[in-house]
Amino acid sequence: MSQIKLKNITKFFDSKRILDDINLEVKKGEMVSLLGPSGCGKTTTLKIIAGLLNPDNGDILFEGDSVLNIPVEKRGAVIVFQDYLLFPHLNTAENIEFGLKMAKIDKFKRRKRVKKMLQLVQLEGYENKYPRELSGGQKQRVALARALAIEPKVLLLDEPFSNLDSRLRENMRDFILQIQRELNITTILVTHDKEEALMTSDKIAIMLDGKIKQFGSPIELYKNPISSEVADFFGEKNYIKGCIKDEMFTSDIINVKTDFNKYLSVKAMINPEDIKVFELQSNTDITGIIKMKKYAGDRIYYTISVNGVELKCISEPNELFNIDDKVGVNINFNNLVFFPIDN
Amino acid sequence: MKVKQSKLFSLIMYIIIFLLVLPLIIIIIWSVAKSWPWPSIFPNAIGLRGWKYFFKPTSKSIIILLHSVYLSMIVTIITLIITIPAAKALALYNFKGKKIVELLIIAPLIVSPVAVAMGIHLFFIKLGLSNTFIGVVLVHLVPCIPYSVKILKNVFEITGESMEMQSRVLGASKLQTFKHVTLPIISPGLVSAGSLVFTVSFSQYFLTFLIGGGRVVTFPMVMFPFVQSGDRMMASVYSIVFIFTTLACMYIMEKITKKYYKTEGYFYIN
Numbered sequence: 001m002s003q004i005k006l007k008n009i010t011k012f013f014d015s016k017r018i019l020d021d022i023n024l025e026v027k028k029g030e031m032v033s034l035l036g037p038s039g040c041g042k043t044t045t046l047k048i049i050a051g052l053l054n055p056d057n058g059d060i061l062f063e064g065d066s067v068l069n070i071p072v073e074k075r076g077a078v079i080v081f082q083d084y085l086l087f088p089h090l091n092t093a094e095n096i097e098f099g100l101k102m103a104k105i106d107k108f109k110r111r112k113r114v115k116k117m118l119q120l121v122q123l124e125g126y127e128n129k130y131p132r133e134l135s136g137g138q139k140q141r142v143a144l145a146r147a148l149a150i151e152p153k154v155l156l157l158d159e160p161f162s163n164l165d166s167r168l169r170e171n172m173r174d175f176i177l178q179i180q181r182e183l184n185i186t187t188i189l190v191t192h193d194k195e196e197a198l199m200t201s202d203k204i205a206i207m208l209d210g211k212i213k214q215f216g217s218p219i220e221l222y223k224n225p226i227s228s229e230v231a232d233f234f235g236e237k238n239y240i241k242g243c244i245k246d247e248m249f250t251s252d253i254i255n256v257k258t259d260f261n262k263y264l265s266v267k268a269m270i271n272p273e274d275i276k277v278f279e280l281q282s283n284t285d286i287t288g289i290i291k292m293k294k295y296a297g298d299r300i301y302y303t304i305s306v307n308g309v310e311l312k313c314i315s316e317p318n319e320l321f322n323i324d325d326k327v328g329v330n331i332n333f334n335n336l337v338f339f340p341i342d343n
Numbered sequence: 344m345k346v347k348q349s350k351l352f353s354l355i356m357y358i359i360i361f362l363l364v365l366p367l368i369i370i371i372i373w374s375v376a377k378s379w380p381w382p383s384i385f386p387n388a389i390g391l392r393g394w395k396y397f398f399k400p401t402s403k404s405i406i407i408l409l410h411s412v413y414l415s416m417i418v419t420i421i422t423l424i425i426t427i428p429a430a431k432a433l434a435l436y437n438f439k440g441k442k443i444v445e446l447l448i449i450a451p452l453i454v455s456p457v458a459v460a461m462g463i464h465l466f467f468i469k470l471g472l473s474n475t476f477i478g479v480v481l482v483h484l485v486p487c488i489p490y491s492v493k494i495l496k497n498v499f500e501i502t503g504e505s506m507e508m509q510s511r512v513l514g515a516s517k518l519q520t521f522k523h524v525t526l527p528i529i530s531p532g533l534v535s536a537g538s539l540v541f542t543v544s545f546s547q548y549f550l551t552f553l554i555g556g557g558r559v560v561t562f563p564m565v566m567f568p569f570v571q572s573g574d575r576m577m578a579s580v581y582s583i584v585f586i587f588t589t590l591a592c593m594y595i596m597e598k599i600t601k602k603y604y605k606t607e608g609y610f611y612i613n
Contacts, residue, residue, distance in 0.1 A: 050512045072511040085509040089527040089604055099513035102523070150514055 002061075003028040003186045004049065004154055009058035011044060011210075018044050020210040022058070026154070026203075029184040031177070033197035035233060036207030042190040045207075046156045049188065050077045062153055073102070076153040080160055084143040086131035092142050093118070093127040099150035117145040120179065137168050144176065148183065155180075157189045161196060173200060194234050198222070206230050228339050231269055238270040238311050241341065249338070253286060253306045256333045263340040274332040275313035277302060277321065284328035290321050304329060367586070373579035393580035404565065404581075411545065411562035412588060414476070418483040418544040419537050422491045425484070426536070427529070430495030435504050448492050456485045460553050467554055474556035482554045483544045490543060491536040498532030527604040534600050538593040545589060562588075 004026040011019040019041045026032045034042045047053040049060060051072035060067050067075055078099075086095050096117050100110045118124050121141040131139060140160065147155060160176065161169040177200050180187050191197050197204050198218045205215045206229075214221060214230045225231035228239065242251030243265045249256045251268070260266075280287060291310065292303035302313045302321070306329055313329075321327055373379065374393050376386035397404045432438070433445055456463075463482060464473060472478035506528055510520040526533070548563040555561070566581035 047508075052508050052511065071516075073514045073516050075512075076514075077512065079509070079512050081505065081509060083505075085505055087506065087510075087524060087527075098510070098515070098523075102510075102513065102515040102519050146513065 002026060003030075003063060004188075005061040005064075006045070006049070007059040007061065009045070009048060009055045009060070011041075011048065011053065011055050011057075018210050019048070019055070022210075022212055024205055024212065024215065026186055026188060028186055030202045031180055031187045031189065031200060033189045033191055033201040033204045034207050035191055035194065035197040035204050037192055040207045041210040042192075042207055043158055046079055046158055046188065046190055049154070050079050050156060051075045052079075076150075077156055078147040078150065078152040078154075079156040079158055080140075080143050080147050082159040082162060084131075084139045084163075086134075086139055086142055086146075088131050091128050091130050092123065092134070095131070095142055096146045096149050098146060103150065113149055117149045120148070121145040136164050137172060140164065140172060141175075144179070148179070148185070152185070154186045154188060157187065159190055159192070161191075161193070176200075198234070206233055223335065224337065225269075228267070228269065231337070236272060236312050238272065238275070239267040239339075240270065240309065241265075241267050244338070249336075253309050254331060254333075256336065258336070258338070260338050263338070265341050266338045267341055269337040269339065270311070270331060271335055272301075272312045272314045274335050275304075275311055276330040276332075277304060277313060277315055277319060277327045278330060280326050280328050286329040286331065288327055288329045290323050290325045290327060293321070293323055370579040370582050373575050374583055376576060379575075390576075393576040396577065397580050397584065404584075407560055407565055408562050408584065408588065410560070412592065414480065414483075414559075414561060415541050415544040416592075418480055418487060419541045421480065422484060422487045422540045422544075423533060423537060426488055426491040426495055429488075430492050431499045433492065434496045434499035449489050451485050452489045456482075457549050460550055464553055473554055474558040476559055479551055479555045479559045479561075482550045483547055486547070486550070487540045487543050490539050494536040494539065495529065495532055498529050502528050530600045530604045534593075534597050537596050541592055541596070542589050545585075545592075 002025045004024075006022050006024040009019055009022040010017070022041075022045060024032070024045075034045060036042050044053065048055050051067070051070065054068070062075070062077075087098065090098065093114050096114045097110050100113060105113075114127075118127065121144055123138065123141055123145070126134070126138065126142075131142070134142065140163075144160075157176070161172055164172055173196060189197070189200060201218060203215065203217055204221050206213045206221065208229060214226050221230065222234055225234075228237070231237050240251045240253065242249050242254075244250075244258065244261055244263065247257060247259060247261060249258050249260075249266070249268060254268075256268075277288070277290075278284075286306060288304035288306040288311065290302055291305050292301075294301040298317055300315045300317060300319065302315055304311050304313060304327065311329070372386060375389050375391060377388035377390035377392070379386035396402050429448070433441065433448075460482070463485075467473040467478050467482070472481065506524050507520050510524040511517075515523065545561075546563055547561070548567055551559060551561045552564060555564075562581075562585060566578070566585065569577040569581060
């Protein structure tokens, strides 16, 4: 049975549709990401799951039972907000203890639990520090410990890494992932960062304009996006217009055999990492001219013009070319995805 | 150069402070001056008639003072209780007629309550509230509420609602959230609003006089005749007591809040 299920959730703010028929299923112990640009309704979805907002339509099930009539404080879904929101008048230990105190758990048990939580987030010795004395990463860990202290049914993380600098962000990401695996706690992560979503999640739901566009495993979403909208979330892609006839895709630059024949006029998506450039040889079939070059240390971004079509490519750092160089282009057709051309 | 500048700066500061404190020094001297005719810089004769009268049990000054403090404390508490939810609603929520409600709340600052006091008086007579303690408390709320709403509204605009949401998802009920999160976070604002409201209530003369009908006697009412009749010695004694009572009440209020909520007296901004 799924731990959390959203059924046809719809939400309006002043007659503006924020969420449109959201369906989502999260299994116990799973880490699911809601990936989308800001303003797409991700945070609203979290607030609805936690009970801070009521949906205008639809149902929320926890372990098979509707929780619509269960107030926020009894629902057992804790949000860790983007800006941590530690209570400024309480020290670290009191912050972590907060939920337990509200639940009127006796002092001895509370102490024990707080100690365990401090151990878990590796903040022993910080019991008496106030939030203003903590660094960003430490605040984040306190917020996490405070949420986990009450043993929630589901942990909701709202852009948890966006306020941290990049090094710390990677550390915290691994750290939270490790804790999530260790406690096997059902987690929903809201993010606008594709790497964060790909690297941490069991499943990703792509959200756009209040709708879930696609829901699946990271590999599924990356390899088989259902639309170019979804594909664009995972970085810049190449699209080549062409048509399919007699199991052949024909375009200005490539002709490939394919068993995809749902549409006549299509665009083919090629990932930049599936295009390779190499030194021009006499027998190369596709040639291009380097138009742009961005050196990023461990990889190089090239823009190549092939028969007037610009292709983006990510290349190995040792394949150094200069702008206006003539190069051979090799395209891996195994990962081609076709989308119908919308008129 | 920098040293000189800071010296100039402190000189200006001292002059400003001196100008502010000067009237206070004068009333302190006046409170013990038997006679202090014009051009002498210091009084010719010194006497303690004013202070003796003030502490004499028959003048009832101290009882009236305590009673007045008690009344203003009650007004302060009621004002805060009424204005916390009002200020929160005005700061954070949108509802129909919000602008009108806001205008009505600020109205006593624009139109002096004295102007409508006659109407209130007639109304209170009908309700049996005139000449009563409750009536005076109620009428004091009129000039006090706008100040408190103004201050607390700003506080809520700064703090927002997110801390309360966090508290709720952590399992705190609405009441627990208010007690353990909202109050501590707005406590510096409560001290500012409370102090101002106390001062406004404590210095009400006309409203107390009209609605209290002379039955409810407050400190400004015993003080006023001395100021009006030109008994400077007595007026100065009462003024000094007035000033220090207000200061003491503010100080106590701040101390109590700090003790309860361990706040550092600044606003929390995330």
